[in-house]
Amino acid sequence: MKSSALLRFIAPLVIATAALAHEGHEGAAEDDPYAGMPPKRAALERMMSERGDVAAFEKAAKQAKEVGVGDQAILEATFLYHVDRRDDARLAAMLPQFLQRKETFKIEESEIFGVQEDWLAVVEYVQAIAALQKSDRDGFKKHITEAFWLSPRQGTAFAPHIDRLRMEDAMRSVTVDFTAKLASIQGGEPVLLSKLMEKKKGMLFHFWSPWSRECETSMPDFKVTALELEKHGIAVVSLMADSEEQAVADAKKIAGALGAKPPGAWLIDRETDTISRTLRIQSVPAMALISAEGKVLFNGHPSEDALWEALSKLAPEAKRPKLEEK
Helix, strand or coil: CCCCCHHHHHHHHHHHHHHHHCCCCCCCCCCCCCCCHHHHHHHHHHHHCCCCCCCHHHHHHHHHHCCCCHHHHHHHHHHHHHCCCCEEEEECCCCCHHHHCCCCCCCHCCCCCCCCHHHHHHHHHHHHHHHHCCCCCCHHHHHHHHHHCCHHHHHHHHHHHHHHHHHHHHHCCCCCCCCEEECCCCCCEEHHHHHHHHCCCCCEEEEECCCCCCHHHHHHHHHHHHHHHHHHHEEEEEEEEECCHHHHHHHCCCCCCCCCCCEEEEEEECCCCCHHHCCCCCCCCCEEEEEEEEEEEECCCCHHHHHHHHHHCCCCCCCCCCCCCC
C-alpha cells in the first residue's frame, strides 16, 4: 500500500505504481507482499512503503542501496517518508540533496514522478519548507508559489503550509476568554473555564466530534497525552461543537470508553461567539494550546511536532508519550 503522502503528490500515478508493486506477486506468501519479486524491485517497494520509525526506514533504504537501487529513487523515497510523517525539519535538511540533483534528475528513472515539472515543483516545495524553518516568509511565499505554478495538481500537498502560516498570523491577535461558561456533556451546571485554569500553566483545547472516525480512533492517544499534561499543570478541555441530543449521547459513549474518569473536562461549545470560531477551527481533530494569559501558543493538528515544541516551553517537564504507530 502506498503512503498518503504519495497519494497527495502523485495521485495520477497510483494505478501504474500499484501495477508495478504487484508484478510477479501471484502466488506470493500472504505475510510477504514482495515475495516473488526480483530482489531489487522488492527492496525498492519495501523502502517506498516503509512507514515505521526512522531506524526502520534507514534500514530499508540501506538494503535497497545494497541491491542496486539508485540514489535518485532513495531520495524520492526519503522525501515521501518525511512528508508522510510531517517532519518539516528533516525535509528542510534534505535541501542540499535536492539542489544538487535538480539538473541531473532523470525522469525516466523516477519511481514517483510522471513529468519533469512535478519533480521541479517538489524542489521548490522543499526550498519553501527550508525557508519556513528559518522564518523567511518572503522566501516561503516565493518558492511555494513557484511550486503551485509548476504542478497545480500537487496543490493539496502545498496548501497546508500556507494555511499554517496564515493561522499563525491570525492567532497573534486572539485572546481566549476564560470567563466563558460551557455546558458539560454529562449535564449539570455549566463549567467556568477560569475555574479549570486555577493554578494551571495553560489550557489545551481538544476539538473533536463523536462522528469523526479519526477523532474516535485517536482517543487512546489523546488519553495518554491528556494524562501526561494534567500531571504537569496543563488543563485539558475536550470541546465539541454539536449540542444535538444524539451527538451528546454518542460523545458520552466515546468518552466513557476511556474509563470511569476520562481525563480533562468534556464540554460543548457555546452557540454564539464560539471558541472554535475564535480559534478558526475548520476540521477535527484539532488542538489549541493557550497560555494562562489567554494567548494562543499552538493551533493545529494533534500530530504536529510544533504542539510539543510549544508545550516544552510552557511545561518543560512534560514528556511526549510514545504512541503506537497507526
